[in-house]
Amino acid sequence: MILFLIPILIFGIIILFSGIFTVKQQTAAIVERFGKFQSIRNSGLHFKIPIFDRIAGRINLKIQQLDVLVETKTKDDVFVKLKISVQFQVIKSRVYDAFYKLENPQDQITSYVFDVVRAEVPKMKLDDVFERKDDIAIAVKSELNEAMSDYGYDIIKTLVTDIDPDVQVKAAMNRINASEREKVAAEYEAEAERIKIVAKARAEAESKRLQGQGIADQRREIARGLEESVDVLNNVGINSQEASALIVVTQHYDTLQSIGEETNSNLILLPNSPQAGSDMLNNMIASFTASNQIGEQMKLANAKKGIVNKSKSGDRDSENDK
Incomplete structure (x- = not known):
C-alpha cells in the first residue's frame, strides 16, 4: 500500500509545482485555459491550474530596436541605401492586442518602413536626402504610429542612421568636394x-614720400646754411657776389675731396682749376638774370593784354547803353 502511495504523492507534487511560475521584470505572460485567453500576468510569482491552464507566450515590454535597410532611387536617378532604426515598445495596457492581433511585429514594421521610404526619397535629389534625413525619419514615425497603434505598439523614435549611395556616385561626390x-x-x-x-605698393609709396620729404628737408637745410654763410661773410665786409663765389669754390673743392676719398668710385672728370668755381658762379648768375628778364617781359605782356581786354569790354558796354 505504501509503495502504491509514493508514486501518487510524487505525481501530486509534480502537478503542484507545475502550477507555479514566475514572470520577469518588464515582461508580461499570457495565460490560456483550454486554448482560450484567461489572463495577463505581470512580473512576480504566479499560480495557474495545472493541466487546465498553460502559458501561451511572453511579451517583452522593454524598448526594442529594429534596423531596416532600404534601397531606393532618388529624383536624380541615383540608387542609395538607407538604414532606418526604429525604436518601438509594447503598450502595457494593450498587451492582449500586441499578442493576438499581430503575428510578427518586426515584419510588419519593416513593410511600413519600406513603403514610406520608397514614397518619400524618390521626391528628393541626392543632396536633399542628406539634408532632409530628419524629414524622412519623421514621415516614417508618423506612418508607423498610425498603423502600429492599432496593434498595441508605440513607436518611440525613428532614425536615419546611414545613407550610402552607389560607390561611383560617392567617388564623384568626393571629387566635387x-x-x-x-x-x-x-x-x-x-x-x-x-x-x-597692395601692402608692398603702399610701403614703396610711403618710402618714396619719406624719401622726397627727406630730400626736401635736406635742400631746405642746405639753403638755410648757405643763407647763414652769406650773412656771416657780409658781416665781415664781403659782398653777396663775392660770398657766393667763395661758397661755390669751397663746395667745388669739397666735392673733389670726397670723390678722391671714395676708392670704389668710377673715374669722373671735373674741372679743377681755380677759375672753374668762378665760371660756374657766373653761369648761374647769368641764368638767374636771364630768367628774371623773361619773367618781367611775361608780366608786362600779361598786363598789356589785360588793359586791351578791359578797353574792349568797355566799348561793348557803351554800345549796349546806346
Whole structure:
C-alpha cells in the first residue's frame, strides 16, 4: 500500500509545482485555459491550474530596436541605401492586442518602413536626402504610429542612421568636394597675394614720400646754411657776389675731396682749376638774370593784354547803353 502511495504523492507534487511560475521584470505572460485567453500576468510569482491552464507566450515590454535597410532611387536617378532604426515598445495596457492581433511585429514594421521610404526619397535629389534625413525619419514615425497603434505598439523614435549611395556616385561626390576645396584654397591664395602686392605698393609709396620729404628737408637745410654763410661773410665786409663765389669754390673743392676719398668710385672728370668755381658762379648768375628778364617781359605782356581786354569790354558796354 505504501509503495502504491509514493508514486501518487510524487505525481501530486509534480502537478503542484507545475502550477507555479514566475514572470520577469518588464515582461508580461499570457495565460490560456483550454486554448482560450484567461489572463495577463505581470512580473512576480504566479499560480495557474495545472493541466487546465498553460502559458501561451511572453511579451517583452522593454524598448526594442529594429534596423531596416532600404534601397531606393532618388529624383536624380541615383540608387542609395538607407538604414532606418526604429525604436518601438509594447503598450502595457494593450498587451492582449500586441499578442493576438499581430503575428510578427518586426515584419510588419519593416513593410511600413519600406513603403514610406520608397514614397518619400524618390521626391528628393541626392543632396536633399542628406539634408532632409530628419524629414524622412519623421514621415516614417508618423506612418508607423498610425498603423502600429492599432496593434498595441508605440513607436518611440525613428532614425536615419546611414545613407550610402552607389560607390561611383560617392567617388564623384568626393571629387566635387575636393574641387570645391581647391577652388576656395586658390581664391584665398590669390587674395593673400593681392594683399601682399597692395601692402608692398603702399610701403614703396610711403618710402618714396619719406624719401622726397627727406630730400626736401635736406635742400631746405642746405639753403638755410648757405643763407647763414652769406650773412656771416657780409658781416665781415664781403659782398653777396663775392660770398657766393667763395661758397661755390669751397663746395667745388669739397666735392673733389670726397670723390678722391671714395676708392670704389668710377673715374669722373671735373674741372679743377681755380677759375672753374668762378665760371660756374657766373653761369648761374647769368641764368638767374636771364630768367628774371623773361619773367618781367611775361608780366608786362600779361598786363598789356589785360588793359586791351578791359578797353574792349568797355566799348561793348557803351554800345549796349546806346
